[in-house]
Every structure is written in structure tokens, then in C-alpha cells.
Amino acid sequence: MIKSRVQSLIRSDVQARHAYQVADPGSAIRLNQMENPYGWDDALWGACLNHIRTAEVNRYPDASGKALIRAIRGHDQLADDWGVMLGNGSDEIIQTLVQAICDGSRPVMAPTPSFVMFQIIAQQCRVPFVGVELGSEWSLDVDAFCQAMDVHQPAIVFLAQPNNPTGKLYDEAGLRRVIEACPGLVVIDEAYGPFSPRNHQNWLNEYSNLVLMRTFSKLGLAGLRCGYLTGPSEWIEEINKVRLPYNLGVLNQAVAEFALTQGAELMTKQAKWLVQAREMLIQQLRARGLTAHDSDANFVLVEVADPPAVFNAITTQGVLIKDLSGMHPSLSRCLRVSIGTESENQAFLAALDRALG
Numbered sequence: 001m002i003k004s005r006v007q008s009l010i011r012s013d014v015q016a017r018h019a020y021q022v023a024d025p026g027s028a029i030r031l032n033q034m035e036n037p038y039g040w041d042d043a044l045w046g047a048c049l050n051h052i053r054t055a056e057v058n059r060y061p062d063a064s065g066k067a068l069i070r071a072i073r074g075h076d077q078l079a080d081d082w083g084v085m086l087g088n089g090s091d092e093i094i095q096t097l098v099q100a101i102c103d104g105s106r107p108v109m110a111p112t113p114s115f116v117m118f119q120i121i122a123q124q125c126r127v128p129f130v131g132v133e134l135g136s137e138w139s140l141d142v143d144a145f146c147q148a149m150d151v152h153q154p155a156i157v158f159l160a161q162p163n164n165p166t167g168k169l170y171d172e173a174g175l176r177r178v179i180e181a182c183p184g185l186v187v188i189d190e191a192y193g194p195f196s197p198r199n200h201q202n203w204l205n206e207y208s209n210l211v212l213m214r215t216f217s218k219l220g221l222a223g224l225r226c227g228y229l230t231g232p233s234e235w236i237e238e239i240n241k242v243r244l245p246y247n248l249g250v251l252n253q254a255v256a257e258f259a260l261t262q263g264a265e266l267m268t269k270q271a272k273w274l275v276q277a278r279e280m281l282i283q284q285l286r287a288r289g290l291t292a293h294d295s296d297a298n299f300v301l302v303e304v305a306d307p308p309a310v311f312n313a314i315t316t317q318g319v320l321i322k323d324l325s326g327m328h329p330s331l332s333r334c335l336r337v338s339i340g341t342e343s344e345n346q347a348f349l350a351a352l353d354r355a356l357g
């Protein structure tokens with residue numbers, strides 16, 4: 001009875017989907033979600049608890065997130081004439097962008113392979129998605145991308161820089177050509193910016209169809225679900241109309257504000273450690289004769305002959321990583337491992353050695 005009612009009312013495309021699955025990590029070593037593995041020391045936590053002591057959880061949060069936005073502006077040194085919109089993680093910002101801009105007549109476009117949520121969210125919003133294949137070594141195929149934009153006239157183009165799951169930055173001149181040729185809004189997603197030698201903040205002064213999306217998830221605040229969109233205030237003010245009013249809770253706002261004002265130095269230091277550990281891990285993988293790809297993010301792709309088998313063998317040893325082999329033909333030999341602490345990286349290497357026999 002309930003089942004038939006559900007089947008008659010829930011959208012058929014929703015019924016055909018699977019819920020987003022994340023394995024319960026239990027006590028495993030978590031190198032599958034590109035989190036920052038380091039926590040805070042007791043002194044910083046103590047100061048944070050002091051900071052949130054006055055938070056009024058009986059009240060709705062500040063709907064405009066003033067204090068947190070001020071902290072973000074200071075942390076990232078954003079220009080006064082750029083707007084800032086907060087999101088419950090970048091995922092929510094992607095959804096807000098699609099809802100604000102796409103009416104279904106023009107697609108969302110992104111290179112493939114890239115961050116899966118660009119496609120998933122577009123489709124959930126009933127907006128067509130057009131993926132354009134990356135070129136050799138996961139570079140942006142600028143000619144193909146511009147041609148596809150000409151044909152499909154995308155309303156939004158998402159470009160993750162560095163890209164997930166490839167870890168690559170695109171060639172700067174090619175990226176500029178895509179922005180210049182784009183008939184819609186270009187969103188550069190800098191989720192992995194803290195590990196990358198390049199960001200695109202100054203480009204906001206050059207292009208009228210560009211905004212930047214950032215998240216603090218990879219910097220050490222994944223549990224807070226806190227991201228933001230910035231760019232010319234004309235864009236941000238319109239997109240912000242679609243954001244749900246109280247999307248970031250009182251405690252999330254307060255802890256994120258504290259982290260950006262009083263924990264920033266530590267988080268920046270941790271990001272540097274992760275970059276050093278990434279380079280070391282790449283060397284250690286290559287020393288084993290494996291193909292480990294250069295990365296500008298906090299993860300590394302390593303090639304093996306039979307990724308599902310190696311993935312299973314590593315997982316059963318209590319180390320979680322990601323098998324990308326089914327995601328895209330260019331990733332058919334790839335496992336993705338997030339950079340952890342020194343001991344976690346060593347545990348991964350030991351598990352890999354045993355898996356490869």
C-alpha cells in the first residue's frame with residue numbers, strides 16, 4: 001500500500017537512483033575522502049570552546065553569516081567589491097548555482113572525468129549535463145571544449161582546479177580561452193587550492209563571467225560543511241536569493257569563524273605538511289616501480305594492473321582508499337589515495353605491498 005503510493009509519487013528518475021553511499025569507516029585509516037588527517041591540539045580546542053560558549057543555539061543563526069564572511073574575507077584577502085555567499089559545503093553551492101541559473105533549456109558543462117557532483121546535482125535539478133572528455137594526461141582539451149560550448153551553449157561551466165579525481169591543474173592559457181569563449185557563467189572550483197601552486201583569485205578582476213567556489217573541507221574543517229562562493233557582487237547577490245536562509249548553523253558558523261581567525265596558521269602549516277608528504281608518497285610509489293601521477297591536490301593516483309583486487313586487499317587490511325577504475329576509461333588502472341599522516345601513509349604503503357604480493 002505504502003509502496004505503491006511511494007512509487008506513484010516519487011519521481012521515476014529518483015526511484016531509479018541509488019542514495020549517495022559512503023562506507024562506514026569504523027576504525028579504518030581514512031584515505032578515501034581527501035580529508036585533512038590532523039586535528040587540533042587541546043589549547044586550540046579550549047580556545048574554541050570558549051569562543052562558542054556564548055553561541056545562542058536557541059536562536060536561528062545569522063542568516064547572512066556576517067561574522068564568518070568577515071573572517072573569510074580576511075583569511076582569503078577578498079576585494080571589497082566581491083560578494084561572498086556561504087554554503088553548507090560546496091555541494092550545496094553547486095545546487096544553489098544550478099537552481100539560480102538553469103531553467104533546463106541550457107546545460108551544465110564540465111570536463112570528464114571531474115567531480116561527480118557537478119553531473120549528479122544538475123540531473124537532480126532536471127538540467128541536462130554535457131561532459132567533455134579531457135585530453136592527454138587529463139589536460140583540458142581546449143578546442144573540443146570550446147567547440148562543445150559553441151554547440152550546447154552551457155548556462156554554467158564547472159572547472160575544478162586542481163581537478164578531482166585527476167589532481168591536475170589545467171594549462172593557464174587554455175583555461176583563459178575557455179572562460180573567454182564561454183557563453184555562460186564559469187565556476188572555478190578551488191576545493192584543492194590549499195595544496196596547489198596556483199589560484200585564480202586575481203582573475204575575478206579580469207572576467208565578468210567568472211566566480212570562484214572554495215571549501216574549507218580539505219583544509220581541516222570537513223565536518224563543519226562550510227564553503228563559499230565569491231565573485232562580482234552583481235552575480236553573488238542574485239545567486240544568494242536562492243540560498244536557503246539558515247543553511248549554516250550557529251555552531252558551524254562560530255567554529256569556522258574561530259578556525260579562520262585563530263587556527264589559520266595551523267591549518268596552513270598542515271596543508272604544507274600534506275604537500276610535502278604527497279611528494280614523498282609519490283617518490284615512494286615510484287621507487288616500487290609503480291606509475292604514480294604528479295598531483296597538485298591532497299591525493300595521488302597510482303596505477304595497478306587490477307585495481308578492484310588491489311583495492312579489496314588494501315581495504316581488508318583496514319585502509320580505506322578509492323578505486324577509480326570503473327569511473328572513466330582513462331582511470332581504468334587507477335586507485336586514488338588521500339594524503340594522511342606519516343604513519344597513515346606508511347600503513348597504506350605496507351598494505352599496498354602486501355596486496356601486490
Ligand SMILES: Cc1ncc(COP(=O)(O)O)c(C=O)c1O
Nearest residue numbers: 089090091115160164191215217
Ligand atoms: C572538486 C571538489 N569540489 C568540491 C568538493 C566538495 O566539497 P564540500 O565538502 O565543501 O562539499 C569536493 C569533494 O571531494 C571536490 O572534490
